[in-house]
Amino acid sequence: MAATEGTGAVSRRQTGRPTLEEVAARAGVGRGTVSRVINGSSRVSEQAKEAVGRAIAELGYVPDRAARALAGSRTDAVALVVPETEARLFAEPYFLDIIRGVSAELGAADKQLLLTLIRTEQERQRFEQYLAAQRVDGVLLVSVHRDDPLPDQVRALGLPAVLNGRRSPQEPVAYVDSDNVGAGRSAVEHLAGRGRRRIATITGPLDMDAAHGRLAGYRQGLAAAGLPADEHLVATGDFTEDGGRRAMRELLKRCPDVDAVFAASDLMAVGALAVLRARGLDVPGDVALVGVDDSPVARHLDPPLTSVRQPIEEMGRTMAGLLLRQIAGEDTEPSRLVLPTELVVRESS
């Protein structure tokens, strides 16, 4: 059984998978025609289309992505890049939801998803090389900071790119963001509507545009409610629980009469709540509290946290959709999409 063909070499077929050529032979057509059918392109006779379709089905043919990538200029792969330099900044479920949305959209388009976590500064620097080697059709970037060079690196490579969030209001790269200003405004309006007068805010890290947006919204909300803006009521946080704790202490020191807090993230709200509790202040009795993200933790807090929901999964889907359009060349102007947020009222306010 081992050597059936004279002195012939043992066949070196690796996968046993049928190739384009075999499909062509079986269908009685040329390679070109099969390729055309598969790519749904140009003009192929109905008859050939049918014959090829049958051959593909019979053989269980699936085009080889590596060969395609090498021959064509497309790879049908997209990279989702997540910088993780600074410890798990964003709330964890956030990424998962983004991934979920991205994956759904890419899956529908039969593109594959390459997940790239950038951990060290070194990895960050080798990024361009990395992208070049991967041969991806486009890049999705999450969690960008003001001075982040990554987006520009990608653009310099001529690769389509879409950011989640923007670095600044003049972001040149396409992005999908949630309405941070609206989030801040709606939170404050809600608080003011419940009779709160001394509404403070705990901001995110000010090297992120999202933090600025929410802060701007906070100010708009105050103005809309006819409340005076008092800079003592603004404390800087960093989106972490511990940052929220520190900011809350600062706030209580500066303004003991504070009666509401808009925290720019649920995590910071958690920290703030702990401090409030420790000081014997009742939530929402003495101080009302609102967060952002509507994360699972918000629901399970005691009291359940009022929070501004972002459509995270939808942002993921939208990002992927934009990227796909960019790759297809249908999106020459970099799109900027801002998705609406929604206030979810619970017992903390």
Next chain:
Amino acid sequence: MAATEGTGAVSRRQTGRPTLEEVAARAGVGRGTVSRVINGSSRVSEQAKEAVGRAIAELGYVPDRAARALAGSRTDAVALVVPETEARLFAEPYFLDIIRGVSAELGAADKQLLLTLIRTEQERQRFEQYLAAQRVDGVLLVSVHRDDPLPDQVRALGLPAVLNGRRSPQEPVAYVDSDNVGAGRSAVEHLAGRGRRRIATITGPLDMDAAHGRLAGYRQGLAAAGLPADEHLVATGDFTEDGGRRAMRELLKRCPDVDAVFAASDLMAVGALAVLRARGLDVPGDVALVGVDDSPVARHLDPPLTSVRQPIEEMGRTMAGLLLRQIAGEDTEPSRLVLPTELVVRESS
């Protein structure tokens, strides 16, 4: 500028990236030698190695993965497959931690990570085709159920595979699991040690081995503490919050004298806590509660939840490590690794 070479065709270079051949020319050696240097393989003279190294650096050469995959039999890519058929079963942070671990290990080995969420039954069926087309070197599978055919499909393709968790104690495919039995035992021993006598359990879905393991551990714990096993104290859940709620109600109906509950997941503990609370029962005063996962939600519950921590990220790392070894052919026997768990005591018990 446009046409400098007689009637010659315009150059069609797509990326401008240097190729192996160019490196070879610059280093004054043949293609083969460069390839050998890059792959760190066989015997190359010190001199050639150096020349090639310099040329690579000067040109900024990075090997093209697609070409490599096509020519060789390796792709340097690994798929992480996450079935999502039934709504987000596992607690969300779980997956993220797995991904983190996997990514860290793969990144160190310069392998790329393909994330594949399987959503529909149809996608599940096209899985083999998918894998064939992707040309991955191996597959990591998460969240496997008893009758899951996915692992066998992968093996049938001759692909290395590692599971997170196992389908049954006789799992033929390599896997990494946490010590579910130990988790159950330590929780119950802890409860018994605090004087609890009527210790109930809310199990996971019984088509998952992890659920069985934790239940077995629960029984061992009772036995070790000299407590009688009472089947009325066992209620079946499904790892969801709502399942936990239902099971807790059932438990209270069957055994109003229950004084402790071991829930096989934090999420179920959350559900159980809500029911207990609603019935006016104090935790831990009347009923002590222990969960599994040590998820963020456990920390923020009121009272903070005692929980059995699993080394999730480490499981991810270990899985990737095992897979890499399998790919390298160093791991002929399918490895089974069980990682220890650790009880984190908080105020709920």
Next chain:
DNA sequence: TGGAGGCATGGGAGCGCTCCCACGCCATGT
């Protein structure tokens, strides 16, 4: 001194596609 063996090396062949040119066929126009 001649032959055998080892080792570094160059380069042909080929992985499975896409791209594109050239060919033949047909229906038209004059």
Next chain:
DNA sequence: ACATGGCGTGGGAGCGCTCCCATGCCTCCA
């Protein structure tokens, strides 16, 4: 009747690598 043009088509070339065979050199042994 012949030329014209379109359309479907086949298949060569080539994407950038790895694999492996053949080559030439050098050392070692008899």
